[in-house]
Amino acid sequence: MMEDVVRQYLATWNATGDERATLLSAHWSPDVTYTDPMAEVSGHEGISSIVDGVQAQFPGSVFTRVGEADAHHRQVRFRWGLGPEGAEPLVIGFDVLVLDESGRIQDVRGFLDKVPA
Known part of the structure; x- marks a missing residue:
């Protein structure tokens, strides 16, 4: 189950338009909160x-x-x-996802380990 959560999370970050909206609706709580060193946001x-x-x-x-x-x-x-796909990542991070009772992403805490100069 958690492998699928991670897969859907990363798919959301790679998606655009209607595909992203569908992923958000299916896998993310409407009340989701997201915090990393660069941003603090909530909701879809x-x-x-x-x-x-x-x-x-x-x-x-x-x-x-x-x-x-x-x-x-x-x-x-x-x-x-x-x-770039197949290349060494420019940015590397570490995320912790907390799910709600229905298995949707409720809270994200992100950290950046490697950032371009």
Whole structure:
């Protein structure tokens, strides 16, 4: 189950338009909160705006998982990379997702491990 959560989370960051809206509706709580060193947003609109910003800043880049995920109870942590497909990631981060009772993403805490100069 947690593997699917991570897969849908990263798919949301890579998606645009209707595909992203569908992923948000299906896998993210309407009350989701998201906090990382660069942003603090809530709700589907807030998530979508931060994704738009990252996609604009890193055009043509994709999010991929780096290493294994670790999960217990309703939370999962994992590392991700952002960069050109198949290339060394330009950005590497570490996220913790907490799910609501229905298994949707309720809270995201993000950390940045590697950022371009």
